[in-house]
Amino acid sequence: MRAALSTLEVARPRDLAHALKLLHASLDAGRLVPLAGGTDLFVTLNSGLVPGRRFLDLWSLRELRGVRDQAGRLVLGALTTFSEIREHALVRRRYPALAAAAAEIGAWQVQNRGTLGGNIANASPAGDSLPVLLALEAVVHARSVRGTREVPFTALFRGYRDLALEPDELITAVSLPDPDAPPPLRAGAARRGAHPPRAQQFFRQVGTRRAQSISKVALAGLLRLGRDGRVDLARVALGSVAPVTLRAGRAERVLLGARPSAAVAAAARAALLEDIAPIDDIRSDREYRRRVSGNLLEQFLRVADPRFARR
Numbered sequence: 001m002r003a004a005l006s007t008l009e010v011a012r013p014r015d016l017a018h019a020l021k022l023l024h025a026s027l028d029a030g031r032l033v034p035l036a037g038g039t040d041l042f043v044t045l046n047s048g049l050v051p052g053r054r055f056l057d058l059w060s061l062r063e064l065r066g067v068r069d070q071a072g073r074l075v076l077g078a079l080t081t082f083s084e085i086r087e088h089a090l091v092r093r094r095y096p097a098l099a100a101a102a103a104e105i106g107a108w109q110v111q112n113r114g115t116l117g118g119n120i121a122n123a124s125p126a127g128d129s130l131p132v133l134l135a136l137e138a139v140v141h142a143r144s145v146r147g148t149r150e151v152p153f154t155a156l157f158r159g160y161r162d163l164a165l166e167p168d169e170l171i172t173a174v175s176l177p178d179p180d181a182p183p184p185l186r187a188g189a190a191r192r193g194a195h196p197p198r199a200q201q202f203f204r205q206v207g208t209r210r211a212q213s214i215s216k217v218a219l220a221g222l223l224r225l226g227r228d229g230r231v232d233l234a235r236v237a238l239g240s241v242a243p244v245t246l247r248a249g250r251a252e253r254v255l256l257g258a259r260p261s262a263a264v265a266a267a268a269r270a271a272l273l274e275d276i277a278p279i280d281d282i283r284s285d286r287e288y289r290r291r292v293s294g295n296l297l298e299q300f301l302r303v304a305d306p307r308f309a310r311r
């Protein structure tokens with residue numbers, strides 16, 4: 001049954017410090033539920049599955065906004081919307097997989113209102129930004145009245161919809177390393193030769209239809225080829241194929257050192273099936289998800305290496 005709006009309370013904090021105080025103080029008397037764009041929370045209101053009656057409206061907190069380059073890391077405030085991500089010049093240039101995922105999330109209305117922090121905190125295995133953030137080795141910045149912490153994306157999801165965050169912590173930002181930054185030089189060493197080749201990025205989600213559908217499978221990846229044509233960096237992350245978004249470590253190990261080809265793709269697909277654990281649910285079934293995961297991996301390799309078809 002729908003939750004009547006008149007029975008709900010919304011607290012509007014003055015600033016982040018005030019929001020954190022209110023959230024902390026609420027823990028004993030029914031936790032305030034953080035409210036960002038509301039695109040997930042309003043669905044729960046409509047279905048009667050609302051997680052609380054008292055909300056903490058984050059929308060006006062300037063501390064959670066903005067996208068900035070900080071010494072080569074891109075820092076995106078938790079309230080950055082998918083429209084902002086999709087249109088941001090530096091994101092499009094340096095993190096095309098994230099821009100691609102942002103452009104696939106819902107329709108424009110949802111992209112204008114839905115936030116990166118909300119997608120992460122909602123912790124759905126079908127959240128489309130999550131495989132990209134995992135492949136890009138993002139770090140989540142969390143803050144409470146006790147201070148700030150950085151949680152690597154790899155350590156964020158403990159289990160199905162179970163985040164490694166305290167109930168009085170807010171996500172304030174997400175930061176991303178530059179995937180094409182050259183490795184740091186040893187003291188006194190001079191950099192020699194040309195800049196190493198860029199890693200190719202990939203994102204694709206498969207749903208019931210091409211647009212505006214929740215993912216049955218999503219795959220994000222980074223692949224870099226060395227000058228000898230062999231893979232020297234491989235990251236593959238998938239959503240909707242396990243209780244949490246995951247990195248496909250076995251498939252990545254098959255790819256490392258290989259020259260992508262049909263035979264390598266077949267071996268990587270076989271390894272991928274050991275990495276994932278899809279289930280049957282209302283959106284799809286296990287067998288379909290296994291097959292599509294392999295197809296997406298092969299598509300990623302074909303796109304990332306133009307010599308794939310000639311080997």
Ligand SMILES: Cc1cc2nc3c(=O)[nH]c(=O)nc-3n(C[C@H](O)[C@H](O)[C@H](O)COP(=O)(O)OP(=O)(O)OC[C@H]3O[C@@H](n4cnc5c(N)ncnc54)[C@H](O)[C@@H]3O)c2cc1C
Pocket residue numbers: 033034035036037038039040041042043058078079104105106107110113114115116117118119120121122126127128129169170171172212213214215
């Ligand atoms: C029609 C429709 C289509 C959609 N399509 C897609 C899609 O294709 N792909 C996809 O991934 N998602 C989709 N979504 C889901 C949703 O839009 C995204 O998950 C969005 O990113 C949620 O962000 P929000 O700001 O609206 O979160 P909210 O609804 O405000 O909050 C979501 C959860 O996160 C918590 N939260 C929010 N911000 C913070 C914070 N800073 N710190 C701690 N906790 C926080 C809230 O308490 C709540 O539990 C769709 C939703 C709708 C309604």
